[in-house]
Amino acid sequence: MSSSIFDIYTIGIGPSSSHTMGPMRAASLFAQKVIQLAPDAVASIRVELFGSLGLTGKGHGTDKAIILGLQSRNIKQLGTREIAQYVNAARKDRQLPIGGAWLVSFDESRDLIFHRDRVMPLHPNGMRFSAFGISGKESLVCEYYSIGGGVVVSGEASKTDLKDDIDSPFPFSSAADILRHCRRQRTSISQLVLENEKVTRCETAIRDQLMDIWNVMQDCVQNGCRREGILPGGLNVQRRAPLLYQTLLRSPERTLSDPLSVLDWVSLYALAVCEENAAGERIVTAPTNGAAGIVPAVLHYYTRFCPSATDDGVLRFLMTAGAMGLLFRQNASISGAEVGCQGEVGVACSMAAAALTETLGGTVEQVENAAEIAMEHNLGLTCDPVMGLVQIPCIERNAMGAIKALSASRIAMRGDGLHRISLDAVIATMRRTGADMSQKYKETSLGGLAVSVADC
Secondary structure, three states: OOOHHHHHOOOEEOOOHHHHHHHHHHHHHHHHHHOOOHHHHOEEEEEEOOOOOOOOOOOHHHHHHHHHHHHOOOHHHHHHHHHHHHHHHHHHHHHEEEEHOEEEOHHHHHHEEEEOOOOEEEEEEEEEEEEOOOOOEEEEEEEEEEEEEEEEEEOOOOOOHHHOOOOOOOOOOHHHHHHHHHHHHHHHHHHHHHHHHHOOHHHHHHHHHHHHHHHHHHHHHHHHHHHOEEOOOOOOOEOOOOHHHHHHHHHHOHHOOOOHHHHHHHHHHHHHHHHHHHOOOOOOOOOOOOOOOOHHHHHHHHHOOOOOOOOOHHHHHHHHHHHHHHHHHHHHHOOHEEEEEHHHHHHHHHHHHHHHHHHHOOOOOHHHHHHHHHHOOOOOEEEOHHHHHHOOOHHHHHHHHHHHHHHHHHHHOOOOOOOOOOHHHHHHHHHHHHOOOHHHHHOOOOHHHHOOHHHO
16 A cells, blocks of 8 residues: 555545544445446345444444445535435435445345444454345455554555555655655655655646645635534534634634634634534545544644745645654554544644644754654543544544644744654654553543543
8 A cells, every 4th residue: 555645635524534434435345346246146235343333333424434335425526415315215225236236135223233342353443244145145255444544454454554565766664764865855844745746646636636635624614614503413512613703703803912812713723624524524534534623723724824824835734744644654553443542633733733843944853843742742642432423522622632733833943853752752652552552442432531421
């Protein structure tokens, strides 16, 4: 699998990259294998979800994702209403067009199984898909793992398969590699990323795709600032972004009298994105859906509050942030089910801090320092969503992560880039901390805030 920043930024739907987008992709991959069989070899489908998917899949929309994926629906071309129509039709008819081809039996109450007490061997987010012929005999079995950020690996694959299989001019597997390349070439991290990406596509295509990602992020913020109401799922969480937006618009002079009011805008951007995500709307992983508010929030801060902001700066921001995301994905994890929320909000905070530092003129040493500071102060962050929904504490946690990213960048830029703890050391520490963390704090809703809500 290639190590491209476009593996970090994926346009999809909420509320979860690992529990929604990943299973959707796995189901679609399975469907494409099924339709290569003879029609009489496939009369029904069964899907089993294990580990974190079994425990919190319902709250994360995994059931809907599986139904859409088995039909190979292109959610980038579908609106929210169309998505609901396809899901509801399959549930009502108890059958679906596998891979968009012939109809097969799929009774969700019988054929979609959530194993709450079983885990597959390679990752907490495991899935098994089975096809059965008319006689009831099993005709195909496939296993997949959703390892974070919507990325799916199959069978006996592991994260070693995430190593770069492209002959990049500046390959890197550590922050030390990046620093060495930048110093030798006397260039920035974003330029380094650009040269690597140019191996597989032209520079114009790279810039266009990044601007598409930025446009979706902007649309997400705008939509989140307008849409009112209660978020789905049963927690009855009220959307707060629209009211906060109107409050800030009514008193713009506060920005002059209260310098910290800028932080209210940053919080707004993060809340707007995360409320859209929680509602199952279109989103960009950065690096995951659960942490999708941080990078857009800090990038909005750059474009709206930094006088030096340019479109080129936006591109450099996304490329630098993407490089940091790749480091964490390759050397630790961006899966809350594997290492807790330090792998989601913590990584997004680190990405945003590094990116802002570069776009504001920081040295490569300061950029690395900013990323290190941001993660250092997210170590041990647990993933304990209440009722398995990406709402409490996830939405506010993104706002806090965006503010932390700003602080980390400012601290780094007021230093000379020299520091005792390297980013590589922090990434390694994050990986070990995730391994030591109790499983109940890793996207299972079996510990932390998830079991404390009744006492509040």
